[in-house]
Amino acid sequence: MSEKQFLEQSLWHNSLVRIENSPIFYQEWFDRGIMKVKHLKNASNSYLSLAEMQRKYSLNFCPLKYFGLISALKSLWNKCKDDCINNCNYENFVEKLTKCQSANKLVYVKLVSTKCTPAIHTQQKWLKDCHLNDVDSINWRDAYQLASKYTKSTRILELQYKFLHRRIATNDFLTKIGIRDNPNCSFCNEEQEKLLHLFWSCPKVVTFWHEIIVRLTLLNITSEHYKIEPLVALGLKPDLSKNYQQINFSFLT
Numbered sequence: 732m733s734e735k736q737f738l739e740q741s742l743w744h745n746s747l748v749r750i751e752n753s754p755i756f757y758q759e760w761f762d763r764g765i766m767k768v769k770h771l772k773n774a775s776n777s778y779l780s781l782a783e784m785q786r787k788y789s790l791n792f793c794p795l796k797y798f799g800l801i802s803a804l805k806s807l808w809n810k811c812k813d814d815c816i817n818n819c820n821y822e823n824f825v826e827k828l829t830k831c832q833s834a835n836k837l838v839y840v841k842l843v844s845t846k847c848t849p850a851i852h853t854q855q856k857w858l859k860d861c862h863l864n865d866v867d868s869i870n871w872r873d874a875y876q877l878a879s880k881y882t883k884s885t886r887i888l889e890l891q892y893k894f895l896h897r898r899i900a901t902n903d904f905l906t907k908i909g910i911r912d913n914p915n916c917s918f919c920n921e922e923q924e925k926l927l928h929l930f931w932s933c934p935k936v937v938t939f940w941h942e943i944i945v946r947l948t949l950l951n952i953t954s955e956h957y958k959i960e961p962l963v964a965l966g967l968k969p970d971l972s973k974n975y976q977q978i979n980f981s982f983l984t
């Protein structure tokens with residue numbers, strides 16, 4: 732509540748202005764036009780003294796009654812003031828929208844933020860698969876945006892989305908839900924076909940990654956000593972070396 736709103740607060744039957752935990756109403760004061768907080772303040776924004784009250788409103792009243800009301804108003808203002816300080820940076824959505832150059836984007840971000848939930852479960856599974864203890868080992872914002880920075884192919888974007896959210900049906904998963912009998916890898920048939928095995932550690936896939944690096948090195952995109960990291964190869968982390976654009980694009984495609 733701003734100071735202006737506080738001064739406009741009604742004194743009577745107001746659940747915020749309580750004495751002995753009840754809203755109040757003083758008929759005689761009301762009859763003399765005392766209705767809002769501002770009516771109890773003087774020109775310098777201080778509460779009227781007893782003498783000022785009596786002079787201004789020709790009222791005779793018990794001083795304790797007046798001081799009780801002032802005390803209730805002061806404690807209300809102290810509370811409102813704290814709320815005001817805490818919310819001083821708050822700008823409501825409509826205000827932002829009217830100022831914004833790109834309104835569609837703002838509305839989109841707002842709608843997405845109210846509907847989306849972070850994929851904590853899949854993120855934790857990735858950390859476990861990659862033997863990472865630190866939750867900050869992967870910058871998930873970077874990871875989710877990586878594909879769209881280096882390709883416009885919807886097929887690749889969709890695959891990478893499914894991959895990051897672990898929505899790819901591996902043999903291990905299909906066996907668990909009763910669609911297959913054998914959870915082993917379709918390429919090597921030696922280990923259970925889990926995501927990390929299928930895209931990184933399967934012997935057939937290791938050969939595939941090795942060939943990619945050989946080709947990139949022949950094209951002078953990667954150096955001879957380039958060491959491919961699983962997080963980078965799988966698109967969980969962007970490559971930041973010299974030719975990062977070509978490298979990131981190659982790993983995705």
Ligand SMILES: [Zn+2]
Pocket residue numbers: 916917918919920921922928929932933934935
């Ligand atoms: Zn395999």
